[in-house]
Amino acid sequence: MRLKLVPDNTSWDFFRFDAITLGLSGIAVIASIILFFVVGLNFGIDFRGGTTIRTNAHSAVDVGAYREALQTLDLGDISITEVYDPTFAADQHVTMVNVQAQDGQESVTQETIDSIETALQEVDPTITFPSVESVGPTVSGELVQTAIIAVSLAIGAVLIYIWLRFEWQFSLGAVLALVHDVTLTIGIFSLLQIRFDLSIIAALLTIVGYSLNDTVVVFDRVRENLRKFKRMALKEVLNLSINETLSRTLMTSVTTLIALIALFILGGDVIRGFVFAMIWGVLVGTYSSVFVASSFLLRFGVKRDWSKPEGGAGTQFAKTDA
Known part of the structure; x- marks a missing residue:
């Protein structure tokens, strides 16, 4: 008997309430930005000196x-x-x-x-x-600048990678989802006043990679289904692709969360902030891969160029390996 987190052949409509989910995400992002500027972060010794x-x-x-x-x-x-x-x-x-x-x-x-x-x-x-x-204060100031540059370069690299692998619409959808994840993580740290140090920057970069991995899996299936179902509406293609990858998405998230929760409980206070950021990142990253990135892609639309052979449909970089 196999464990199944998702029933076979699901056909859930993930865009039925997409206006509500995007609205809630937008409110959460704005609230996180306000918390950051009004309340601020509880910077650790790495950033304060x-x-x-x-x-x-x-x-x-x-x-x-x-x-x-x-x-x-x-x-x-x-x-x-x-x-x-x-x-x-x-x-x-x-x-x-x-x-x-x-x-x-x-x-x-x-x-x-x-x-x-x-x-x-x-x-x-x-x-x-x-x-x-x-x-020292000089070192801490340099660390702040380096941390901002590191996160910005990571998101910029993602923008270029997705653009080359898919299309610019996919790229913008993926980057907006990553900005959503990073902003909400900063917001929860500001709200709870959990110490924010270099280990949290490492967690943010890890969250970017984890969320991107989930998003690429969904987008890859979208690209395959766009070739397979050439006359199907984009919304239906996105729904089909998310349903087909949902089991993999949830299984990856649940198994990762099991390990992280064990670390959070038993790992000690030294790494608890890092682990909390990772737990939160897995949750919002899974959510954004399913609801945020795909919703933006639906709104941007996808250009279907069927003048090319199917193996190269999408872009000239369609066969670029992950």
Whole structure:
């Protein structure tokens, strides 16, 4: 007996409520942009500059006592966050102490770090410091620029790749779906104020690749069916293609989510932000491949040039390997 997430020979109409789905997607994108500019992201030490000290103590954490001990050092903005994780032992109490970059200094000095550790040890002698990360303001600014360039180049490369492999209408549909996925991911991080660091940039690039893979599978079937059913309306061709690839799409997403959820629960707090971004990206990426990319393609239309042999229909690059 085989597991089937989708019944055989499905004929669901994915464009019955396409105006509603596109409208909701548009509202979500606008809301994400507003959240980004109004609320902002909770940038990690990679982008803000400063020092993050991870502490580990046997006794319960008293955030107020920690803060009071550090106020005498006059270090400016300090945030102390207690970390909860089901994998921690009963006597394992972890916090993240974030100290802003000091004015006039390229990075937080070792003397400052030593003074922070000494002050915290006076509060709790059992406290240890498993890791210390420092990033100067100049480096953090360069990282912001590099991150923006990396995501922009990835989406630009996708635009060119799909254009060469299919047609410009396919290319715009795929890129709009990717922009949708990346924007919604940034929006959810702004809404929940989850720490946004370099690992999240890696997750965004991975989401771009994952969503593109799903979209290309659907578009490839669309191109095949356009050749096969030359007189069928584009809407019907798109519906048929999505239904034919739906089992593969859902199976890939579900198996990926199983692994990601296991990592989210058991992987520890260090990678939890990255895993959350991946889970969210798989969900919105699957949604956009089915509803967003195809809906835009339906609106752009597809030029059917049947003067060419069937093997080369579409574009001169129709046989380009993936």
